[in-house]
Amino acid sequence: GSIKFKGREIAGLKPHEIARLGLGYVPENRDIFPSLTVRQNLLLGQKSARQTGRWAMSDMFAIFPRLEERADTPAGVLSGGEQQMLTMCRTLMGDPELIMIDEPTEGLAPLIVQQVGDLIAEIAKRGVAILLVEQKLSIAMRISHRLYVMGHGRIVFEGTPADLKANQTVRKEWLEV
Numbered sequence: 001g002s003i004k005f006k007g008r009e010i011a012g013l014k015p016h017e018i019a020r021l022g023l024g025y026v027p028e029n030r031d032i033f034p035s036l037t038v039r040q041n042l043l044l045g046q047k048s049a050r051q052t053g054r055w056a057m058s059d060m061f062a063i064f065p066r067l068e069e070r071a072d073t074p075a076g077v078l079s080g081g082e083q084q085m086l087t088m089c090r091t092l093m094g095d096p097e098l099i100m101i102d103e104p105t106e107g108l109a110p111l112i113v114q115q116v117g118d119l120i121a122e123i124a125k126r127g128v129a130i131l132l133v134e135q136k137l138s139i140a141m142r143i144s145h146r147l148y149v150m151g152h153g154r155i156v157f158e159g160t161p162a163d164l165k166a167n168q169t170v171r172k173e174w175l176e177v
Contacts, residue, residue: 005018005021005022005023005098006021006022006097008021010023019047019094019096020047022095022096022097022098023096023097023098023099023100024091024092024094024096024098024099024100025091025099025100025102026087026088026091026099026100026101026102026104027087027102028102028103028104028106030080030083030084030086030087031087032075032076032078032083032086032087032090033075034074034075034076035074035075035076036074036075037071037072037073037074037075038067038070038071038072038073038075038078038086039057039071039072040075041075041086041090042057042060042067042086042089042090042093043057043093044090044093045089045090045091045092045093045094046093046094047093047094047095053094053095054092054095054126054127054128055089055092055093055095055126057093059092060089060092060093063089063118063119063122064085064089064115064119066082066085067082067085067086067089070082080107080108081108081109081112081115084104084105084108084112084116085112085115085116085119088101088104088116088119092123092128096128097128097129098128098129098130098131099123099128099129099130099131100130100131100133101120101130101131101132101133101134102133103133103134103135104116104120104132104134105117105134105136105139106135113136113139116139117139117142117143120132120139120143121142121143124143130143132144137175140161141161141164141165144161145160145161146158146159146160147159147160147161147163147164149164149170149174149175151173151174156170156173156174157170157174
């Protein structure tokens with residue numbers, strides 16, 4: 001197979017090379033550095049100390065004040081929700097053009113789910129393209145411009161949130177329990 005980003009083949013490139021091309025990834029399992037502080041984790045996400053992008057540490061702290069309160073705390077002692085916030089913010093520190101986010105609300109409390117949804121909406125407002133993989137349909141419907149529904153490894157629906165709302169057959173067969 002082939003994986004292309006901005007017309008360039010990226011399969012086989014090293015992760016830092018892919019990140020430098022402008023692709024950010026937020027993994028489902030969070031992958032924080034537990035022995036480093038919140039601040040150190042955020043600094044690791046920066047492309048370069050000399051480059052400024054759309055996102056700065058002050059933005060991360062403004063969006064998630066709890067991270068600022070815990071800036072000098074080892075990341076390993078953060079709650080699951082705080083770790084998810086940290087992972088997303090660390091990725092944003094690299095100023096990606098496209099951010100891929102895998103199941104960001106998995107296992108999170110409703111208040112944190114709301115904050116994660118708000119952050120994703122803010123990411124989009126700042127002109128960053130988002131590829132979101134999410135099982136919580138309410139989040140995807142709220143923030144997406146275009147939706148794809150997969151079933152058995154293939155795309156079974158493609159359209160806008162309004163199109164999906166109107167398509168009872170797809171919702172019943174693939175999304176509702």
